[in-house]
Every structure is written in structure tokens, then in C-alpha cells.
Amino acid sequence: MNTLPQQLANGLLLGSMYGLIAIGYTMVYGIVQLINFAHGEIFMTGAFGAFTVYFYILPDGVSMAVAVPLMLIGGGIVAVLIAVGAERFAYRPLRGAPRLAPLITAIGLSLALQEVVRNFYPGADRAIAFPGLDATHEIGSVTIKDADIFLIVAAIICMSSLAFFVRKSRTGRAMQATAQDPDTAQLMGIDTNRIIVIAFAIGGFFAAVAALAYGLKYGNIDYRMGFLMGLKAFTAAVLGGIGNIYGAMLGGLVLGVAETLASAYIDGIPGMDKLGGQSWANVWAFALLIIVLLVRPQGLLGERVADRA
Amino acid sequence: MTALLEVEDLRVSYGKIEAVKGISFSVEAGQVVTLIGTNGAGKTTTLRTLSGLLKPTSGKITFDGQPLSGIPAHKIVSFGLAHSPEGRHIFPRLTIFENLQLGAFLRKDKEGIEKDIQRAYDLFPILGERRNQAAGTLSGGEQQMLAMGRALMSQPKLLMLDEPSMGLSPIMMQKIMATIVELKSQGTTILLVEQNAQAALSLADQGHVMEVGNIVLSGTGQDLLHDESVRKAYLGED
Numbered sequence: 388m389n390t391l392p393q394q395l396a397n398g399l400l401l402g403s404m405y406g407l408i409a410i411g412y413t414m415v416y417g418i419v420q421l422i423n424f425a426h427g428e429i430f431m432t433g434a435f436g437a438f439t440v441y442f443y444i445l446p447d448g449v450s451m452a453v454a455v456p457l458m459l460i461g462g463g464i465v466a467v468l469i470a471v472g473a474e475r476f477a478y479r480p481l482r483g484a485p486r487l488a489p490l491i492t493a494i495g496l497s498l499a500l501q502e503v504v505r506n507f508y509p510g511a512d513r514a515i516a517f518p519g520l521d522a523t524h525e526i527g528s529v530t531i532k533d534a535d536i537f538l539i540v541a542a543i544i545c546m547s548s549l550a551f552f553v554r555k556s557r558t559g560r561a562m563q564a565t566a567q568d569p570d571t572a573q574l575m576g577i578d579t580n581r582i583i584v585i586a587f588a589i590g591g592f593f594a595a596v597a598a599l600a601y602g603l604k605y606g607n608i609d610y611r612m613g614f615l616m617g618l619k620a621f622t623a624a625v626l627g628g629i630g631n632i633y634g635a636m637l638g639g640l641v642l643g644v645a646e647t648l649a650s651a652y653i654d655g656i657p658g659m660d661k662l663g664g665q666s667w668a669n670v671w672a673f674a675l676l677i678i679v680l681l682v683r684p685q686g687l688l689g690e691r692v693a694d695r696a
Numbered sequence: 697m698t699a700l701l702e703v704e705d706l707r708v709s710y711g712k713i714e715a716v717k718g719i720s721f722s723v724e725a726g727q728v729v730t731l732i733g734t735n736g737a738g739k740t741t742t743l744r745t746l747s748g749l750l751k752p753t754s755g756k757i758t759f760d761g762q763p764l765s766g767i768p769a770h771k772i773v774s775f776g777l778a779h780s781p782e783g784r785h786i787f788p789r790l791t792i793f794e795n796l797q798l799g800a801f802l803r804k805d806k807e808g809i810e811k812d813i814q815r816a817y818d819l820f821p822i823l824g825e826r827r828n829q830a831a832g833t834l835s836g837g838e839q840q841m842l843a844m845g846r847a848l849m850s851q852p853k854l855l856m857l858d859e860p861s862m863g864l865s866p867i868m869m870q871k872i873m874a875t876i877v878e879l880k881s882q883g884t885t886i887l888l889v890e891q892n893a894q895a896a897l898s899l900a901d902q903g904h905v906m907e908v909g910n911i912v913l914s915g916t917g918q919d920l921l922h923d924e925s926v927r928k929a930y931l932g933e934d
Contacts, residue, residue, distance in 0.1 A: 557801075564787050564798050570749055571785040573769035574778075576802040576850070 394651045395644060396529045400604075402643020403542035407597035408620030409627070409635035410549065411470070411590025417566045417630035418586050420486075421478060424493035426594060427617015428500035429470050433595030434517070434608040435508055436465025441518055451520060455537065455599070462595040469500070470591030471584055479580075497613075504610040514609040517602035534603035541596050546636050549589065553632060558585065566630070615669070622676045628689025637687055646672040698761065700725045700885055701746075701777075701854055706755035708738075708745050715741040717909035718755070723854060723887055723902075728880050730888040730896040730917065732930060733906035739889040740782050742906075743858050746887075747779040748772040760853060774802050776853030782862065782889075784843040788832025792823050795831050795842055799849025809849070816845035819875065837868030844875065848884075855879070856887045861895065873899065893930035897921040905930070 411426045423429075440461030445454055477496055481489045504511050520533035553559040564572040565582045572579055601616070602608050619642065627638025649671035654663020662670075679686065699722035708716040716738040723729045731739045744750045746757060748769035757764040759775055767775075778799075787795050796816055800809045817824030820841040826834065831842055840860055847855055857876070861869040873895050880886060880899065890896035897903050900917035905926060913926065920926050 560790075560794065560798065561801065563790060567787045567789055568785050570769075571781060571787070572798075573749065574747055574773060574781065575798045575846075576770050576773040577798075578768075578770045 390528050392527065392529050394647055396531060396535075398644030398647030399640060400531075400535050400538055400643070401647060402623075402640035403538055404597045404600055404616070404639070405620045405623040405643050406636045406639025407542055407545060407593045407600075408616060409624040409639050410545075410593045410632060411587075412621050412624040413627070413629050413632060413635040414586040414590050416624070417632075418562070418569075418583055419478070419482070421489050422493065422621070423473070423478075423587075423590075424490070424617070424621075425473055425477075425496040425500060426470075426590065427613030427615075427620070428497045429466050429473070429591050429613070430594040430598045430601075430616055430620075431504065431608075431610060431613030432469050432500060433462040433466035433591070433598035434602050434612065435462075435504060435511070436595065437462030437599045437602060438515060438517055438608060439465075451518065454518070455520075455603070459596065459599055462599050463592045466591040466595035466598070467588045468591075470587040470594075474584060474587040479583075497617075501610050501613070508610070511610050514607040517606055517608050519606040520603045521606070532604065534600065537603055538600035541600060545593055545596055549593075549632060558582070562586065619669075619672060622672060625686055626676055626679050628686030631686070631688045634686055634688035641687070642672055642675065645675050699723060700760060701887070702756070702758040703742075703746070704756040704758075706742065706745065706757065707753045708741050708750055709753050710741075714753075715909055716745070716752075719904075719906070719909075719911045721902075721904050721911060721914070723885060725853070725885050726883055727901040728876070728886045728888060728899060728917075729902040729904070730890055730900040731904050731906055732890055732893040732896055732920075734891070734930075736908070737906035738909040739906055740858055743779060743856050743887070743889055744781075746772075746856065747777060773850050773852075776851075777856065778847040778850045778852035778854070779856045780843045780847040780858060780860065782858035784836070784839045786831040786834070786839050786842050786846070789830055791828050792831050792834070792842055793827040795846050796823075796849055799846035802850065808851075812849055812851070816848065819848075819878070820845055835868075837864050837871065840864065840868075840872055841875070844872075848879075852884075854885045854887060856889075858889045859891060860888070861890060861892050869895070893926065894921075897926075 408430050412423060415421055415423045437458035440458045441454055445457065473496055477492050478489050481492060520537060522533045523530050553562060561572065561577045562582050564575065564577060565579045569579050623638035623642045624635045626642055627634025646668045650663060650665055650668040654660045701723040703722065704720050705718045706716055707714060707718050731742065733739055741750060745752050748767055759777055762775065764772060787798065796813050800812065803809055822838055823842055823845060831839065834842060844857065844860065860872050864872065876886065876888065877899050888896055888900065897917045897920050903915060903917050903920040904911045905913040905920065
């Protein structure tokens with residue numbers, strides 16, 4: 388159970404989840420230079436959306452093979468609507484305002500979403516049991532759950548379709564143009580407001596995918612689940628180079644593997660025997676962020692932003 | 697005959713500061729019209745207002761018979777108004793080819809787009825040679841060529857060029873000006889904003905001199921070129 392291959396697999400799985408959420412931070416930042424600190428809560432609402440479909444809409448005893456796709460749709464709709472609504476009603480009116488204003492708004496929105504769920508979602512004042520996908524498979528010395536398979540397959544599909552969309556589609560090209568120079572993009576005939584909405588929607592959907600995987604894997608959800616996951620995913624986005632979608636994927640994986648290996652093995656190093664275990668995982672994750680920011684402030688794949696000619 | 701572009705009593709403000717204070721001018725189809733003047737005269741503000749990036753506080757803009765007020769920037773290009781902005785503003789991390797494609801963003805005719813990309817390569821051979829290179833790696837003059845080529849990709853009825861010679865070497869500047877002459881001879885209607893008054897006036901049909909938000913003098917390019925006050929103020933003669 389604690390072999391190196393197993394730890395690596397655990398790290399990559401956790402990292403895929405970070406990467407999926409990190410996409411939402413990085414796309415929005417790349418286009419509107421806004422850190423959407425409410426994105427962790429968009430992830431959380433995605434989990435509650437998926438749970439709502441399972442618990443309140445589907446009949447008892449429904450097979451998970453049927454339930455999971457429907458939960459994905461439910462969670463996706465909720466997260467996308469909240470992400471797009473946040474853009475439309477909270478951030479868009481502040482476009483052109485000093486940077487601090489949308490940032491404070493994002494933090495406010497994050498708290499508001501938590502409190503709305505805690506106060507109005509039945510039973511959400513404590514953790515809610517989420518249907519798990521707990522059947523296990525042995526691959527060599529590695530044991531993984533069905534939930535892990537869902538996570539890894541979903542992450543690969545999401546990431547590769549996003550890469551294809553951004554590079555090859557007309558809208559993807561317009562998205563790159565908007566990120567590089569929004570005024571000039573408008574001169575080309577690109578409706579930049581629409582592009583911004585699409586970026587928020589994609590981020591919201593990916594967060595919902597991650598949220599469903601989280602519930603299936605860990606077996607419970609709560610109104611605060613978005614805080615730490617959001618912070619970690621934001622760390623992953625910065626680690627990889629914020630604004631760069633490949634950076635978000637890589638940053639997620641690096642962060643997931645690093646924190647998993649560190650919490651598993653660091654107590655074996657002489658003199659560090661008290662620093663091991665899960666309780667230190669966050670310390671290692673943020674320590675890694677600090678090191679990367681010192682050595683390579685633009686992130687692993689980030690470009691130094693050259694002055695515009 | 698009505699003009700292609702008709703600007704009447706246009707006013708534009710940044711907050712409390714009025715940058716354009718009620719100017720009127722027109723551009724006939726097939727003409728090259730230039731706005732000259734020093735920094736801060738309101739030339740760029742005028743172009744940015746025409747293309748919808750700035751909202752006028754009052755005044756009327758009529759293009760090809762249709763009023764342009766209240767129309768967002770991303771829709772204006774479809775009326776046939778293309779704007780090559782000051783400072784070139786090419787998309788640095790996209791290739792030259794992709795930049796040109798974006799110039800034709802609203803067009804659906806694939807074959808026509810390909811033909812026009814080829815035309816841009818013919819007009820500026822260096823763009824063709826470097827078509828798959830990131831546009832940010834081009835020199836200033838090459839970026840200017842790309843910005844002009846990209847603006848032409850929308851098949852505009854009116855091409856607005858803002859300071860195409862800015863920051864270029866004299867040789868490159870001549871090249872750009874020669875291209876404007878060539879476009880003019882092909883019948884392209886151009887509204888040219890320039891600080892290089894000599895070059896702009898010698899190829900323009902009509903010229904307007906702007907000073908702190910007003911048009912203070914108008915005439916044919918040749919008239920202005922020989923006007924004593926223009927020679928003193930803008931052509932560096934005493």
C-alpha cells in the first residue's frame with residue numbers, strides 16, 4: 388500500500404484533480420487578469436449539484452453506471468451557471484475598475500457561496516455522505532478504485548479536448564487573441580465578452596468534473612471543501628505558469644506528486660522524523676510554491692511577459 | 697454623392713478631459729485622407745472612436761449610409777471599417793498566418809480568405825517567408841506590414857491606419873509609405889493618421905490638421921504641404 392508506485396499513482400490522481408480545477412483559474416486569469424478566488428466554491432457547488440441529482444432526482448438503488456453521467460451533467464450545469472453568473476453580475480460591472488475591486492468581490496463571493504450552501508442546502512452544515520465508487524483493482528503493486536479510473540479518464544478527455552479546442556477551433560483562436568490583446572481582438576470582430584463567458588464556463592465545467600471525482604473518491608462533501616482544494620489548484624496554476632493551460636495541467640500533477648511523496652517519505656530523512664504524514668502535506672505543497680516563485684517566478688511553463696511593442 | 701465616411705461634430709472625452717472637441721470631416725470612396733498633428737492632438741482618439749473602442753460623448757458618425765453610434769467595436773468591422781492600431785498590436789504569440797486569419801475572422805468564404813492571404817504575402821513577401829513564425833519575433837517594420845495585411849483581410853471599404861511609420865527606420869518608413877501609395881492606386885480608401893506630416897500630405901487627397909482636439913486647418917494634401925503655417929509647425933521649417 389505504501390510502495391513508491393502506489394504513492395506516485397496517488398500523487399498523479401490528486402494532481403489530476405488539482406489540474407482540472409486549476410484550468411478555471413488559469414483561463415480566467417489569462418483572459419481578464421482576474422484571480423477568481425470564488426473558483427474553489429464553484430467546485431464545491433459542482434459537488435452539491437451532482438449530489439442533488441443522485442439524492443433528490445434519481446430513484447433509490449440506481450446503478451452508478453447510470454448515475455455518474457447524470458450527476459456529471461447536474462454538477463456541470465450548476466457550476467457553469469454559477470461561474471457564468473459570477474462573471475456577468477459580479478465581475479463584468481467591475482471591468483476597468485482597479486484590480487483590487489474584483490479581487491475583493493471574488494473573496495466576498497466565495498464566502499457568500501459557502502454560506503448560502505451551509506444555510507440553505509439540507510444537511511450541509513456538516514459533511515454529507517456522497518456515493519462512492521469504491522471497487523478496487525490491482526495493477527501490479529498499485530491499487531486503484533473505480534473513482535480513480537473515472538478521475539483519470541475524465542481528466543485526460545477534458546485536457547486533450549481543451550488543448551484541441553484552443554489550438555484548432557475558430558473560437559479557440561479567438562480566445563488566444565483575446566488573451567493576448569483584447570482591444571485588438573475586438574477590431575478583428577471578436578466578441579470578447581462572449582469569449583470571457585466561454586472561459587468561465589469551461590472553468591466551471593472542469594471544476595464540476597473534479598468535484599464529482601472528489602465525491603466519488605472520498606465519499607463525502609461539505610460546504611468548505613472548495614477552500615483548500617481551490618487554494619491548492621490556484622497554487623498549481625501559479626506553479627505551472629498562470630495563464631498557460633498546459634502549465635495548469637503540469638502544475639497540478641507536479642503539486643500532487645510532490646505533496647504525496649513528501650508526506651509519505653520525508654519523515655524517513657534523519658532529523659525530519661516529525662515532519663511526515665498527511666498533516667504536513669499542505670506545508671510541503673506551499674513550500675514548493677514558494678521555492679518555484681523564488682527560482683522561476685513566471686512558473687514552470689510561464690513566459691516572461693515581454694513589453695508590447 | 698454622399699461620402700463613405702461622414703463625421704459630424706464628434707466629441708470624445710476621457711473622464712473630464714475632452715480629447716476631441718467637436719470635429720467634422722468626411723472621406724470619399726477612393727480617397728486617401730490624412731489627419732496630422734502633434735501628440736495629444738486627438739488623432740488616435742478619433743480613430744478609436746470610429747472603430748467603436750471609445751464611445752463619443754456626442755456627434756454623428758455615418759459610414760456607408762448607416763449610423764455607427766452605439767455599435768460595439770466587434771461589430772463595426774463587419775460594416776467594412778478596418779483599423780490598424782497605433783503601435784501595431786499584432787498578436788505576438790500567434791504565427792503570421794494565424795494573425796492574418798484573424799483579420800478575416802468574420803468572413804466565411806474559405807477560398808477568398810486563402811486568396812487574400814496570398815495577396816498579403818505578395819504585397820509583403822517577408823510575411824510569406826515567415827508565415828509560420830510567431831509574430832512577436834518580427835521587427836517593428838515587419839510587424840507594421842503584418843498589421844496592415846491583417847487589416848486588409850477583412851476586405852474593408854475603409855482602411856484606417858494609425859501611425860504606420862512610428863518608430864521605423866527611414867528605409868522601412870519609405871517602404872510602408874510606398875505600400876500605401878500602391879493600395880491607393882488599387883482603389884483602397886484610406887484614413888491615415890500620421891505624425892510624419894511630409895510623407896502623409898504628399899500622398900493624401902485631403903488633409904486635416906488637428907490641434908488639441910480641434911481641426912484647425914483643412915485642404916488638399918498639396919495645399920497643406922505648401923501652407924506656410926503647416927510648414928512651420930509640422931515640417932520643421934522656419
